[in-house]
Amino acid sequence: MIGMKISTRGRYGLRAMAYIAEKSREGVGIVSARSVAESQGISENYLEQIIAALKQGGLLNSARGAGGGYTLTKSPGEITAGAVLRAVEGSLSPAECVSGGKTNKNTKKDGCVSCDNCAAKSVLERVFDSVNETVDAITIQDLINNNL
């Protein structure tokens, strides 16, 4: 009975990026996963997985070893919430039939038969488009400025 959720992955991803951006603005060069987790009250190990997705998505650089951590690959104004969400959640498609194939990285189902003449499809496509437009219009800079 749900619909349209953004999971903890997405929310934690946004919060992590905003926190790292904020720290950078304060002059802290590099931020450890642990400090993000502690500041946000998030499980460290779980956050690591999310951060790994952000790194793989090209949004974070990492430095290993003691004193290591993460930095943004671009300025906060150049990173959109959409990019963050897609990196950690996969496609933002509302159902398998929209924008072909799977909606995310884990799901086992793929595709529904005879979807072309399905009454729901055009609605889903429009939702997909508007969600993407919306999140792509917001940057991490917007988040730390709180100017939404």
Added chain:
Amino acid sequence: MIGMKISTRGRYGLRAMAYIAEKSREGVGIVSARSVAESQGISENYLEQIIAALKQGGLLNSARGAGGGYTLTKSPGEITAGAVLRAVEGSLSPAECVSGGKTNKNTKKDGCVSCDNCAAKSVLERVFDSVNETVDAITIQDLINNNL
């Protein structure tokens, strides 16, 4: 790893409404749950639950007994996809912290602490607004006309 799904409830709800509207246009006065289920290849018992929500949401009238079934309460042009989705899925909120309280009827969690200064919140609010705007701009008539 997901995000932004519209569940089968929402999709089946849209398809059921479109089917009933289409049948009505063809002159069929009343449509049984069974005929909807069979035409759409959907479990009848499951569909009944979805139809019950549509009825409770004021979108369908019902007639009991043999020869009974369902009709739309309003013309297809007056029923939005948004109304259908909210009736069957509850709020379209992307997370508990947006538009206060629970996101749907079943969930056990309610609310996250210290959400006000959360970087994700403004994103979620905007997504919520744009999804609602989008689905409220589509009517059942649009769906059966296929003019999207």
Added chain:
DNA sequence: ATTAATTCCTAGTAAATTACTTGACATTAA
């Protein structure tokens, strides 16, 4: 009156997904 078709209602269950936990290994600064 009986029967068959139907809505109405509730409870249970299986499958899928989400949200973690656990723990070992690799790398680097001090």
Added chain:
DNA sequence: TTAATGTCAAGTAATTTACTAGGAATTAAT
């Protein structure tokens, strides 16, 4: 050498979704 980190893979618990099962109430047709 050690402690602080990132990297990685696997497993598990909690939650949600998607059904299934079945009976009670209602009504039209016979």
